[in-house]
Amino acid sequence: MHTTIWSAIFTPFYDDGTVNHEGLASNVREFANRGIEGVFCNGLFGEKWAVNAEERIEIAKTVLEAAEGKMKVCSVASIGSMDENIELGLEYKKLGIDYSCLITPSRKVPTQELIDYFNKQMKAIDMPFVLFNSISHEGNIMTPEAFTEISKNTNVQILKTTAPADINIELQTVARQGVMVANPHEKEFFTNATKHNQRIMFSDPEPYLYQTETFRPIETYVRMLDNGDIIGAKKVFDALQPLRDVYDYWFLRPFYNGIMTMAYLKKFADIAGLIGGNVRRPLKPVPPDESVEMEYQFNKAMREVQEKLHYSSI
Secondary structure: OOOEEEEEOOOOEOOOOOEOHHHHHHHHHHHHHOOOOEEEEOOHHHOHHHOOHHHHHHHHHHHHHHHOOOOEEEEEOOOOOHHHHHHHHHHHHHHOOOEEEEEOOOOOOOHHHHHHHHHHHHHHHOOOEEEEEOOEOOEOOOOHHHHHHHOOOOOEEEEEEOOOHHHHHHHHHHOOOOOEEEOOOHHHHHHHHHHHOOOEEEEOOHHHHOOOOOOOHHHHHHHHHHOOOHHHHHHHHHHOHHHHHHHHHHHHHHHHOOOOOHHHHHHHHHHOOOOOOEOOOOOOOOOHHHHHHHHHHHHHHHHHHHHHOOOOOO
16 A cells, blocks of 8 residues: 655745746655655635636646656646636646546535536546545535536546545545545545545645754654554654644634635745745735744644654764
């Protein structure tokens, strides 16, 4: 058994708002060094609302080239109308991207309409897909009834879902054999893996924020779980709580309360030794005083985690 570790990545921008492709490529190579086996680009954490189709194609191209076959690459094709989504997905297919991602609509629709929405796009693009059940203000969109039919398409490989746990379990239950259903929150992975048989970590940014080239606690506990060492995995998993607390406070909780905290994600990336870069307007950089406090808290938490796990860089 091998649980694949994926991570949603951000897009670094220069101060003038253009894409920093050099920084992006450098980050991708570092992601591979940190034990990540798949990256998800042009998504919400990549500021997809501010990136046009042409830029998405160039971003996906940079990611694919920098990955050098060491990581799988998924890029979001959902950008606007169905025709625009199909056109973008076909461009990804030409590039050789491993997966296109299609996202649920922002509103609830009748079951058959949702089935047709995905099937028409998947038929036209005809490549492996990640489907993202993104929860809107109306709640869960991908119902088990709809996913039962949608997952019959053999190009559906992964469902990333941020629905409540009970709905995610239902979606996993009805999925075609071979389709992996994943909750993206690292803090919930241990429970999902041990109690609900989740076999892919299609994660948010935690794998590249909490890990370095030589210190890979997430990869460590995932491999322990793969090998059946649940007790050992739980110890490593629990040791990461100080980092989760800092990440939740500055980024995750405000984000899920409707605040766009991408600047904070990029500041975390800077602190973690990556190239965070700027955000695009109307987002603003992290204020200097908060940057200082974030760095202090993150480094303190990292030292605490490393001490718990008896890690030394010497």
